[in-house]
Amino acid sequence: MAEVGSTIINTNVKQKDPNEALVIAVTTRAIFNLEEEHKLFLTKGKEEYVKHQQANEDKPLEQGTAFAFIQAVQFVNQKLLERNPEEKALFDVIVLSNNSPESGMRVVNSAKQHGLEISKFCFVSDEDSTQYLKSHNVKLFLSADRTDVCNALQRGVPAALIFQQDVQALTTQLRVVFDGDAVLFSDETDRVFRERGLSGAVEYERAMEAVPMGEGPLKAFAMLLGKMRKKFSQENSPVRTYLVTARSGRDMGIRAIKTLREWGLAIDEAFFMDGAPKGPLLSQIQPHIFFDDGPHNIQGAQDVGIPSALVPCDC
Numbered sequence: 372m373a374e375v376g377s378t379i380i381n382t383n384v385k386q387k388d389p390n391e392a393l394v395i396a397v398t399t400r401a402i403f404n405l406e407e408e409h410k411l412f413l414t415k416g417k418e419e420y421v422k423h424q425q426a427n428e429d430k431p432l433e434q435g436t437a438f439a440f441i442q443a444v445q446f447v448n449q450k451l452l453e454r455n456p457e458e459k460a461l462f463d464v465i466v467l468s469n470n471s472p473e474s475g476m477r478v479v480n481s482a483k484q485h486g487l488e489i490s491k492f493c494f495v496s497d498e499d500s501t502q503y504l505k506s507h508n509v510k511l512f513l514s515a516d517r518t519d520v521c522n523a524l525q526r527g528v529p530a531a532l533i534f535q536q537d538v539q540a541l542t543t544q545l546r547v548v549f550d551g552d553a554v555l556f557s558d559e560t561d562r563v564f565r566e567r568g569l570s571g572a573v574e575y576e577r578a579m580e581a582v583p584m585g586e587g588p589l590k591a592f593a594m595l596l597g598k599m600r601k602k603f604s605q606e607n608s609p610v611r612t613y614l615v616t617a618r619s620g621r622d623m624g625i626r627a628i629k630t631l632r633e634w635g636l637a638i639d640e641a642f643f644m645d646g647a648p649k650g651p652l653l654s655q656i657q658p659h660i661f662f663d664d665g666p667h668n669i670q671g672a673q674d675v676g677i678p679s680a681l682v683p684c685d686c
């Protein structure tokens with residue numbers, strides 16, 4: 372379906388049950404490479420932009436940073452349905468756009484030409500399009516607009532910022548890497564670290580060892596992903612999840628592991644990097660998306676072609 376203000380266009384994708392599906396919303400600039408078009412919009416204005424998009428309506432847009440992730444999500448749906456044709460807990464992907472409906476046809480056509488299963492296209496003219504996220508039961512929102520991402524986080528929707536980058540995606544198995552502090556977990560230990568330095572943070576962690584950490588902005592999404600992951604055995608899973616944290620395993624690993632256990636969140640692999648750069652490891656894992664709150668970690672991942680999503684901690 373495509374939702375144009377209140378107009379609906381059918382895209383022939385089987386609708387998922389909104390109460391059971393894991394709904395992901397991506398914006399057009401996160402899923403497609405619209406950098407040139409966006410520049411045109413900023414420099415020449417809306418009218419020229421619309422004209423350009425209409426003139427190129429049948430020319431498919433190139434893949435953007437979140438494209439491989441959405442494709443991998445589709446692969447998981449296939450496997451879930453092979454396992455159980457009645458499965459209702461599937462990924463459901465919505466495209467959210469500030470485009471007007473008349474310029475948005477290129478996006479609908481591009482999704483079709485690339486074989487993407489998008490259940491709804493929402494072309495919304497409102498300044499703050501994130502108000503639709505709650506009503507669509509969105510559990511992960513990916514956008515190239517920082518304000519959008521902050522608005523979503525403030526509404527309690529797990530969200531991350533996507534930058535246009537070169538992406539290589541080598542596997543079909545969906546691989547998702549989460550950072551720990553300020554992503555899966557709250558930023559409480561980060562705050563102690565900033566105030567009291569590393570030794571203060573280590574001391575704090577020791578004292579708090581038995582107390583699970585608070586929830587981070589992406590916890591809810593990770594829990595749903597973990598639930599999906601549990602439907603498969605380790606060998607045959609089309610989903611694989613990772614924790615890659617700057618924490619050291621020796622001093623600060625225990626509380627992290629205890630917290631995951633307390634939540635019942637099974638992570639396939641956990642890496643305690645003790646402050647080492649994450650890029651080389653990510654390059655081995657080859658995830659479809661890497662969530663982190665540290666711009667330097669995002670840069671390190673981008674340098675090795677790993678699709679990255681920043682979870683801003685200063686909204």
Ligand SMILES: [Mg+2]
Binds near residue numbers: 552553665
């Ligand atoms: Mg962090």
